[in-house]
Amino acid sequence: MNLMKKCCLLLTLLALLFAVPAFSHSSPPVPSPTPPPEAVKTSILDLGRHLVLVNREHRISKTYIPQDLVLPRVATRKESLQEQILMTREAAQALEALFEAALMEEGHVLYAVSGYRSYGIQQILFNTKVQEVGSRERAQRRVALAGTSEHQLGLAIDLQAPSHLNLSQAFGDTEEGKWAGENAHRFGFILRYKTAWRDLTGISDEPWHFRYVGIAHATAMHQLDIPFETYVTYARMLPEYVLTGGSHVLLAGLIADLMAEKQPEALQALQKADEAGQESALRQATAPYLTGQSYEQALWYSYPTPKPTAEPWVDADEEEVLLHPSGSN
Numbered sequence: 001m002n003l004m005k006k007c008c009l010l011l012t013l014l015a016l017l018f019a020v021p022a023f024s025h026s027s028p029p030v031p032s033p034t035p036p037p038e039a040v041k042t043s044i045l046d047l048g049r050h051l052v053l054v055n056r057e058h059r060i061s062k063t064y065i066p067q068d069l070v071l072p073r074v075a076t077r078k079e080s081l082q083e084q085i086l087m088t089r090e091a092a093q094a095l096e097a098l099f100e101a102a103l104m105e106e107g108h109v110l111y112a113v114s115g116y117r118s119y120g121i122q123q124i125l126f127n128t129k130v131q132e133v134g135s136r137e138r139a140q141r142r143v144a145l146a147g148t149s150e151h152q153l154g155l156a157i158d159l160q161a162p163s164h165l166n167l168s169q170a171f172g173d174t175e176e177g178k179w180a181g182e183n184a185h186r187f188g189f190i191l192r193y194k195t196a197w198r199d200l201t202g203i204s205d206e207p208w209h210f211r212y213v214g215i216a217h218a219t220a221m222h223q224l225d226i227p228f229e230t231y232v233t234y235a236r237m238l239p240e241y242v243l244t245g246g247s248h249v250l251l252a253g254l255i256a257d258l259m260a261e262k263q264p265e266a267l268q269a270l271q272k273a274d275e276a277g278q279e280s281a282l283r284q285a286t287a288p289y290l291t292g293q294s295y296e297q298a299l300w301y302s303y304p305t306p307k308p309t310a311e312p313w314v315d316a317d318e319e320e321v322l323l324h325p326s327g328s329n
């Protein structure tokens, strides 16, 4: 391989990475958003954006930039990597909750490595990989072709742990990696690529790559242990209000039935319900699938009120003011 070429590519990549101006948490370098992509809207399931399927067959437009990119307040291995972890607001808040739970529940520290990536950056990463491994085909097993990466949606994040500071299969064997794989769904993330799903996803095992889809869908997929591609195939058969307002219990139940080629009775009622009847249709359709928990509990789990993005630390003096406000009378 031509060394000059490789150097040029790396230099271009570095130039692009560092072209992003330095910033603080208060002013992240958010790229200008574009309207929701028409290609994505018409050819790919687009339900509140979170079920957008992106893979080799379902590509995103070159010009697509998510509308509401923010910086999640989570740790990265080094300060400079903070510039690379932009995500959409909802996904960012969910990531903060995931990191907090890892620490509070198990004492695990996670690092975010890579969030939103533009089409251009993905193209450079891919071309660099082609140079490295010698063919586009081999490169595709390791790096997504531009337009086929979920990172362009602002809904994907790559994770590391202090004990494992690179992106490799071994992350899945670390305590942190195992915990993330088993718990990410509680915060709306799915482990997107597993070896068993390789034929469907086109990507090898990537225990570090998590995709935000929302708690209801993530938990349904986790319980069914099916890849996103399969889930979306069946999700398309459900009315949109079920996909945006049904709990994980209902979604997992309906999709398991559809996969078993049972025509769920509940589905007909859900399809017939008019707008005013949707809430009670959801409640009735969920009842047969509940196991132990109430309908409300299932809903609260799937749609908790999100906490606002964490505020800066409050120091003792400020806390004092909050606890004992003066001048209020």
Ligand SMILES: [Zn+2]
Pocket (backbone or CB within 6 Å): 151, 156, 157, 158, 208, 209, 210
């Ligand atoms: Zn990734």
